[in-house]
Amino acid sequence: MIYLDFAASTPLLQSVKEELFRAFEEEYANPSSAHKLGLLSAEKIEDVRSLIADSIGAYKSEILFTSGATESNNLAIKGYVLANRSKGRHIITSSIEHKCILAICHFLEKEHDYDITYIPPQKNGVVDAQDVIAAMREDTVLVSIMHVNNELGSIQPIATIGQACFDKNIKFHVDAAQSYKKIPIDVDELNIDMLSISAHKIYGPKGIGAVYIRDLRETRIQPVIHGAGQEYGLRGGTLATPLILGFGAAVKDHTIEHSINSVLGLNKYLREAVSELGGISNTPEQQFIPHILNIRLPNFDASQFVTNSMYLCSQGSACSSMNLEASYVLKAIGASFEESFSSIRLSISHQTEISSIKDLIFQLKVYID
Ligand SMILES: *Cc1c(COP(=O)(O)O)cnc(C)c1O
Numbered sequence: 142m143i144y145l146d147f148a149a150s151t152p153l154l155q156s157v158k159e160e161l162f163r164a165f166e167e168e169y170a171n172p173s174s175a176h177k178l179g180l181l182s183a184e185k186i187e188d189v190r191s192l193i194a195d196s197i198g199a200y201k202s203e204i205l206f207t208s209g210a211t212e213s214n215n216l217a218i219k220g221y222v223l224a225n226r227s228k229g230r231h232i233i234t235s236s237i238e239h240k241c242i243l244a245i246c247h248f249l250e251k252e253h254d255y256d257i258t259y260i261p262p263q264k265n266g267v268v269d270a271q272d273v274i275a276a277m278r279e280d281t282v283l284v285s286i287m288h289v290n291n292e293l294g295s296i297q298p299i300a301t302i303g304q305a306c307f308d309k310n311i312k313f314h315v316d317a318a319q320s321y322k323k324i325p326i327d328v329d330e331l332n333i334d335m336l337s338i339s340a341h342k343i344y345g346p347k348g349i350g351a352v353y354i355r356d357l358r359e360t361r362i363q364p365v366i367h368g369a370g371q372e373y374g375l376r377g378g379t380l381a382t383p384l385i386l387g388f389g390a391a392v393k394d395h396t397i398e399h400s401i402n403s404v405l406g407l408n409k410y411l412r413e414a415v416s417e418l419g420g421i422s423n424t425p426e427q428q429f430i431p432h433i434l435n436i437r438l439p440n441f442d443a444s445q446f447v448t449n450s451m452y453l454c455s456q457g458s459a460c461s462s463m464n465l466e467a468s469y470v471l472k473a474i475g476a477s478f479e480e481s482f483s484s485i486r487l488s489i490s491h492q493t494e495i496s497s498i499k500d501l502i503f504q505l506k507v508y509i510d
Pocket residue numbers: 148149208209210211212239241287289290291316317318319338339340341342349350
């Protein structure tokens with residue numbers, strides 16, 4: 142089997158695996174304990190916090206550990222807006238956000254009377270920053286736009302939106318689960334106030350992530366998980382030492398350079414081959430990361446291919462692939478029901494070999510003939 146679903150999740154790096162095994166064995170103390178063993182783990186956890194902070198140009202005191210990007214998104218969005226209700230009840234997001242962002246927004250709409258504007262993308266899968274800016278109002282408290290779309294790989298104009306949010310004093314949250322370690326991120330340069338990341342998208346373990354919150358101590362945030370005071374009282378629960386240290390190994394060893402170089406060539410090869418098969422790319426020609434390529438082929442039953450073939454990929458995102466609904470992301474860029482059912486998302490990595498891509502193209506050719 143050939144794994145072409147790295148946007149859904151990634152295998153562990155060797156160094157991550159080793160650190161996980163070591164930490165599960167040795168770092169069993171509670172990192173909140175006052176004794177030597179607890180303190181030792183706590184110190185290592187703080188090192189990972191620094192490492193993550195440095196990797197996005199933040200301070201260590203602005204990083205909270207969570208169970209993943211889903212929880213980070215919940216804490217950033219619900220935590221901020223519900224603690225700052227008096228500032229207004231309007232939120233701007235896009236219609237192609239990850240399912241969890243849309244679910245959070247629907248909850249706020251239904252249960253807390255928030256008014257949410259969902260900005261549709263342009264045909265190329267990129268949200269126009271001017272559309273976001275035009276939707277800003279007096280009572281807008283938060284803008285949440287993803288950095289890279291998980292189904293298309295399109296890059297959103299984060300810097301322009303961030304600048305506008307800064308000028309208008311609106312908080313700006315970015316779901317960076319697909320961009321972290323694929324595109325450089327500097328929260329000051331991009332004017333980002335809150336940022337969500339996940340370890341299992343960067344060759345780290347599942348079940349651990351982080352959220353950056355600018356000026357955390359001065360920002361009012363309501364906890365989503367109430368607990369015994371961990372993580373400045375904002376995220377209860379004993380810190381998962383092994384997972385955090387495994388996350389740290391991934392942050393350290395999975396560099397952007399590592400991730401980009403070989404993937405660009407594979408992307409180019411794939412695009413050309415798909416076009417020779419009479420297919421098209423749903424991923425834009427510009428403003429994309431090379432790791433994700435969403436393609437549509439003629440006479441192609443995508444769901445059959447996804448369930449039966451030895452090439453492991455997705456129809457839309459992994460989370461929605463169990464439903465028989467058309468992808469809302471492809472719909473948002475104008476694809477018909479039929480078009481979306483003849484599209485697949487291929488996501489590749491530095492571990493992907495060109496020979497696998499060549500075999501895939503051969504298989505696809507047989508499949509559509
Ligand atoms: C994977 C993903 C998430 C969810 O991350 P988890 O760590 O699995 O909760 C959220 N947003 C985007 C864009 C993703 O790709």
